[in-house]
Amino acid sequence: LFDYVKTIVSQEQPLKFLLAKIxxxxxxxxxxxxxxxxxxxxxxxxxxxxxxxxxxxxxNPVFDFIQDYLHQNDTIxxxxxxxxxxxxxxxxxVGSKGKVYSIEPHPKTFNFLKGNIALNHFTNIETxxxxxxxxxxxxxxxDKKSDDQNAVIMNENGMxxxxxxxxEIIDSTNIALLKIDVEGYEKFVLLGASGLFKHIECIIxxxxxxxxxxxxxESTYDLLLDNNFKLFRISGIKEISSITRDYQPTGIGEDLxxxxxxxxxxxxxxxxxx
Numbered sequence: 001l002f003d004y005v006k007t008i009v010s011q012e013q014p015l016k017f018l019l020a021k022i023x024x025x026x027x028x029x030x031x032x033x034x035x036x037x038x039x040x041x042x043x044x045x046x047x048x049x050x051x052x053x054x055x056x057x058x059x060n061p062v063f064d065f066i067q068d069y070l071h072q073n074d075t076i077x078x079x080x081x082x083x084x085x086x087x088x089x090x091x092x093x094v095g096s097k098g099k100v101y102s103i104e105p106h107p108k109t110f111n112f113l114k115g116n117i118a119l120n121h122f123t124n125i126e127t128x129x130x131x132x133x134x135x136x137x138x139x140x141x142x143d144k145k146s147d148d149q150n151a152v153i154m155n156e157n158g159m160x161x162x163x164x165x166x167x168e169i170i171d172s173t174n175i176a177l178l179k180i181d182v183e184g185y186e187k188f189v190l191l192g193a194s195g196l197f198k199h200i201e202c203i204i205x206x207x208x209x210x211x212x213x214x215x216x217x218e219s220t221y222d223l224l225l226d227n228n229f230k231l232f233r234i235s236g237i238k239e240i241s242s243i244t245r246d247y248q249p250t251g252i253g254e255d256l257x258x259x260x261x262x263x264x265x266x267x268x269x270x271x272x273x274x
Contacts, residue, residue, distance in 0.1 A: 013054055020050045029053075037063075039088045039120045044112040046147045048083050062179065062204060062255055063089050065234060068269045069202065074176035075099040079132055079166065079189055082109055082148055084116040086179060091122045098124055101170055105131035105141055105161055106150050131163040132182065134191035139163040151183035154213065167195030180205040184212040184253075187220045197227040202265060203258040207249040221245040229258035238271045 011017040023029040024045040032043040036056050043053045052058060063086055070076060070093045078087045078100060087102040094100065102117075102125050104110045110129040117125050131139055131152055140158035142150045152163075166189060178193065178200050180186050186205050193200070203224070207217055221231060222245060233256055235241040240257060249256070259265045266273070 011054075016054045020054055024050065033119075036085065037089050038092055039122075041083065041085070041088075041116050042112070042119055044083060044115065046083060046109060046112055047145065048085075048148050049112070052085075060085065061234070062086065062181070065204060065255075065257075066090060066177065066179070067093065068238065068271070069177060069265075070094060071176070071268065073097045075101070075172050075174060076177045076179065077101045077103070077166070077170060077175060078179050079103050080179075080181035080183075081113055081127075082181075084113040087113065087125060088116060088120060088122065091120075091125050094124065096124055099172065100125045101128070101172070102126065103128045103130065103132060103166075105129065105152075105163075106143070106147060107159070107161070109147050109150070128164075128169055130169070131161055131185075132166050132192055133163045133185065133188040134165065136164045136168060137162075149183060151212075152185050152188075165192035165195075167193055170196060172196075173199050175200045176202065178203045178205075182206075184208045187215050187223065188213070190220065190223055194223075194227065197229075201260050203229065204255055205258065206253040207256045208252060217249065218245050221247075224258040229260055230262060232257040232259060232273075235274060238269070239274050240271055241274055 008014050008018050029043040029045055034041040034043055034053050034056055036052055041052060043049050070090060072095045074094045076090045081087045081102040081104040087100055091100050104113050114127060131141060138160050140153045140156050141161045142153050142158045144150050180189050182189055231243045232240040233243050
C-alpha cells in the first residue's frame with residue numbers, strides 16, 4: 001500500500017492520475033474523449049491513452065519532426081503505431097490524396113488504433129495487425145500492462161502473432177518517410193524492408209545502445225549506409241548533424257535519421273546541417 005501511495009504522490013498530477021486508474025478499473029474510460037493535436041482519441045485502457053488523458057499537451061519529438069518533414073500527398077509508413085498518435089497526425093498532414101500505412105502488432109492495442117481512426121473518420125489510412133521482421137511466419141510477442149513497451153520476445157512465453165517482412169505487405173513506389181518504433185527490433189524491421197529501400201526517401205528510427213536482440217548498432221548503420229542512406233541525428237530545433245557508424249546513441253532509444261537525398265531533405269524541411 002505504501003509503495004502504491006508513493007507512486008501516486010510522485011506523479012505530476014496525482015489526483016488526475018488516481019482518477020485515471022479508477023476510470024480504467026471501472027471500465028468507464030472509453031466513454032471519455034481526449035482532444036489531442038487536431039484530432040480526437042478515445043481514453044482506452046492503455047498506458048499511452050492514460051498519459052494523454054492526464055496531460056494532453058504532451059509533446060512528441062518524433063511528431064515534431066514529422067510535421068516539419070511531411071507534405072500533402074505524401075506516403076508514410078508508421079511501424080509501431082500503438083494507439084495512433086503518429087498515424088492520425090500524419091493523416092491530417094498528407095491529406096485525402098496522401099497515404100498512411102499503420103502497423104501495430106499487439107491485438108488489443110491494434111483495436112484501440114482502429115477505434116481512434118474510426119472516431120476521426122479518416123479514410124487515407126491502411127492498417128495491419130502484424131509484427132514486422134526479417135522473415136514471415138509467427139513469433140512470440142509480450143503482453144505488458146505498459147503497452148507502449150510491448151515487443152517481440154525471443155522465447156515462447158508471449159502471445160503467438162503473425163510476423164511479416166515490410167516489403168511483402170507494402171507495394172508503394174514512393175514512400176516519403178518510414179517511421180520505426182519497435183522497442184529494439186528496428187534492425188530486423190529494416191532487413192525486412194530492404195526491397196522497399198529504393199522507394200524510401202527518409203527513415204526515422206530508434207537506435208539502441210544496448211541491443212536486446214543480439215546485434216550491434218553498427219550493423220544497423222551498415223545496413224543503411226550500404227543502401228545509399230546517410231545518417232544524421234536531430235541536434236537542435238530544425239538542425240541535424242551527420243554521424244558515422246561509430247556513433248553511440250545518447251541513452252536508450254535515441255531517434256536517428258537515415259536520409260537518401262540530403263538536398264531534397266533540406267528543401268522539404270528548411271533544416272540546417274551543423
